[in-house]
Amino acid sequence: MVEKSFPKRFFSFVLITGAILSSCDFQIEEPELPQPGPTFINMKVPEGFPTPVFQESNPLTKEGVELGRRLFYDPNISANGKVSCASCHSQHLAFSDGVALGNHGVSGNTLERHSPTLFNMVWMNNGLFWDGGSKNLESQAFGPLTHADEMGMSLQGLDAKISSNPDYVEIFFEAYEDGPTVQNVAKALALFQKTLVSAGSKYDRYFRQEENVRLSSLELKGLELVRNNCSPCHSGELFTDNQFHNNGLDDDFSDLSHEKIFLGRYRITFRDEDMGAYKTPSLRNVAITAPYMHDGRFGNLGQVLDHYSDGIKDTPYTSRMLYSEQPKPGISLTYDDKIAIIAFLKTLTDLEFIENPEFSKPYE
Structure with missing residues (x-):
């Protein structure tokens, strides 16, 4: 074995260096770890759909969506602990409720308008509710949450419920920096609803030219008739123009109710052209979302088409699009x-x- 010898000056260097290090408060700096926070989501836009626009103050995040989903199905955010958003918006009915005028709320009173469907809401950027009385989903949530005949919850009561629930406190802070607030309840509910995208029907597969997907001759004829007669209002791949129209349902607008909701969009704008005008619903999932119109007056699609062919009321407010070249409003449709x-x-x-x-529902 060969022994290695080191010069004395080497041992002097080691001793001096060790002394210096031992006399210093020497710490190794650990690398900064990324701070935990919400996970941002990029929404995949279906072919033919317009680009969605999100609120800068409420970006789409995984944590926000999951919180909104939990809140949507939670009856504890209602005054009596028995009514959730899902009480009036059932997934198997494309988030409608299947009745003309529901009475699912805390009061048991019958509502004055039909529960609308909830899908493709991220593109509903021209007012919500049948009359467009709410600007966006973030503000819309406060309507049903606080309405006496729906969820009947005061904002103070809602704040107390979410703030006293340890599970909610934790997941609120995961989704939003300021944790459980009533504003974040509305934000989270909005995010969940914005993910409710419907673009997987037989028509969509046909539109995307997927293999072995064909429309029958009868279905193709129906598509042509819809495009020729219904597209002014039910336009594009969303099958709605997101506008408000008087489609000749009524000719009496002497509404004496305290909220005057039967005046349609006129209640919001006070413009004569908006008298009796209501938001155009999408035709998507329409076969499973009966009854129809803002008050659910038509029980099936045949009655709806009969209205457009023979039942439109001729009033100063009826949409001019329903007149074509005829002096009387209506769409010429055979049986x-x-x-x-x-x-x-x-x-x-x-x-x-x-x-x-x-x-x-995320939990049982």
């Missing part, structure tokens, strides 16, 4: 035309959407 239109409308039913577990 066979109506059968074809209904056949096509059924191709807009999105089974993937109404069965998607990501939109279902």
Whole structure:
């Protein structure tokens, strides 16, 4: 074995260096770890759909969506602990409730308007509710939350409920820096609803030219009839123009109710052209969301088409789009035309959407 020898000056260097290090408060700096925070989500836009616009103050995050989903199905955020958003918006009915005028709220009183569907809400950027009385989903949530005949919850009561629930406190702070607040309840509910995208129907697969997906001759005839007769209002791949129209349902607008909700959008704008005008609903999933119109007066699609062919009221406020070149409003449709239109409308039913577990109740 060969022994290695080191010069004395080497040992002097080691001793001096050790002394210096031992006399210093020497610490190794650990690298900064990324701070925990919400996980941002990029929404995949279906083919043919416009680009969605999100609120800068409420970006789409995984944590916000999951919080909103939990709140959506939670009856404890109502005054009596028995009514949730899902009470009036059932997933298997494309988030409608299947009745003309519901009475699912805390008071048991019958509501004055039909519960609208909830899907493709991220593109509903021209006012919400049937009359456009709410600007966006973040503000819309406070309507049903506080309405005496819906969830009946005071904002103070809502704040107390979420702030006293340890589970909620934790997940609120995961989603929002300022934790559990009533404003963040509305924000989270809005985010969940913005993820409710319906674009997986038979029509969509046909539109995307997927293999072995065909529309029958009757369905194709119905598609052509819809495009020729209904597209002024039910336009684009969303099948709605997001506008408000008087479609000749009534000719009496002497509304004496305390909220004057039967005046349509006029209640919001006070413009004569908005008298009796209501928001155009999407035709997507229409075959499973009966009854129809803002008050649910029509029980099936045949009655809806009968209205447009023969039942439109001629008033100064009726949409001019319903007159075509005729002095009397209406759309000329034969019996066979109506059968074809209904056949096509059924191709807009999105089974993937109404069965998607990501939109279902997150807990039992």
